[in-house]
Amino acid sequence: MTSETDSGVLIESGVELNGTIVNNGTIDGAFNGVSFANGGTSSGALQNFGTITSASRAVNIGGQDISLQNFGEILTSASPRDGVVYTDQSALSYSIVNESSGLIDVGEGNDGDAISLQLGADVTGSVINRGTVIGRGVPVGNNRATAVRLRQGTNTDLSVFNGDIVNEGTLTSETDAAVLIEDGVELNGDIINRGTINGGVVAGSPQVGIDVQGAEGDVTIVNQGTINGDVLLSAGNDTYDGIAGTVNGTVFGNEGNDTLIGGSANDVLNGGVGNDLLTGNSGADIFAFGSEIFQDGLQDFDQITDFEAGDSFDFADEFLGNISFGRETVSGQEAVVAILGGEDNLTVFGNLDAAEQAFNAFV
Template identity: 45%
Template structure:
């Protein structure tokens, strides 16, 4: 069980690997890695990463934190930045992580990519992309078995001004367990480009799912704001079954007056529960 510390005012350009049980990394300074190597690779059991305030930074040209291990815990009170991914959970049957963000997590493509056994994201500050994301700022890969997202009252998940994409985009495998609770802001931006729908929340069936229907077992609950600039704010695409309810006591808004839709249940999608609204659902065209 090894603990690695990068001190304040220290800059390291060497990738860190946490491979044994309980190995940990504490960053007060700057860990910055170029090339294709991740800045940090977790490959053990119960590894822990702490990015400390005020100046702790983990950044990489490719992926800042690559999670291959089991039960990785990431506590960010500084900055995590990756050109491709800020945090990536491997697409396998092993990787899992819990991510607690009180700082900034940013990427030019995907801020958080969830694959494998799955991940828990608890956000109290900012998760953002600096260019058009690959699907979503937070993205659930179709290999992910469990996805839990809790965006708290101070939390913002944003595609970034001038970009096109979904704030949260879950590409579902055959049977996924989880939940999405938003008490802050999920901001989709721009227009649909490629496979993006520019929604606040989007669920869609993965291409390699061995059935016609991909099931998400859990609720989508909004106590804050789900906003899309042009498209539907919440989208269930063809081939998706939400085995839960959409519960809104906040605001669900699509701002486009010509074709905006608050909640879109596309042809071929299924909602097993209900839409329970005690807040506001507004689309430029349809609620």
């Protein structure tokens, strides 16, 4: 099924589809492969067992109560218009499920996002990946190069996404964060990883797996799989729970009073500005404290719950020679309490001898 100038399949505004479009072959549209047109559809379902492709946008979702379930391939033959799978800001409710056999791919040599959600003011949705999703190339125009991207709609003060982003397969970007939440977007749900998230690799830049620095409100990330690249949290009171997962990178809390929980591997946890709670669990963990907490002019109260032999500190240069510490009783437990840079307070529980030895390297 091919259209040389328009959509391969178009459900126009004002049409309610009480049924399922099932593709076992190939749908190819120059403008869109399949389009649930802006603002008018409801109860529409698309199941793909074959191939949906376009030189612009493979699947466009607008309206409400739309479900996309992919067992096959959803591709673009050129750099996509906003995303291979794109939800416009008229879309009120939808689910996107990429099953274990499914592939959503920008295509080698192209630039763009694989799944791009442009949000209205209040959206109910979910993204579940059990297969493979690949963003490619470099950011150009409205495109980034992410696997999953949440972006604010135009003329909205705040876009709220009510739902979870779940990965049980592989999310990959060639050059960008694999998962990105941009400014003006609030996630009223969790990011849950039970698979593999691969951040893009660019010479001279850190690899980033998940970037929610611009997100409004508090963000929760549950990692029970592997994240290759840094995890960049927001300015809210965020939670990173990696007790059953691995991060090959650093978890940055950014601003806010964050809770960062590592797993059994060697974690690098940096709470950033605010009163943060850090738990490394097993492994040779690094607790990092950057120059931002020294320069913010505020008194931070951070806590490490379980310092162990083999753990270490990484202090910015501003703290070197400007750290004092001693043992105190805190909430009925003995702890090492350190003053960093004359103003910031760090309380350490766990193996206190090991903590004091680690502090001595910076005094």
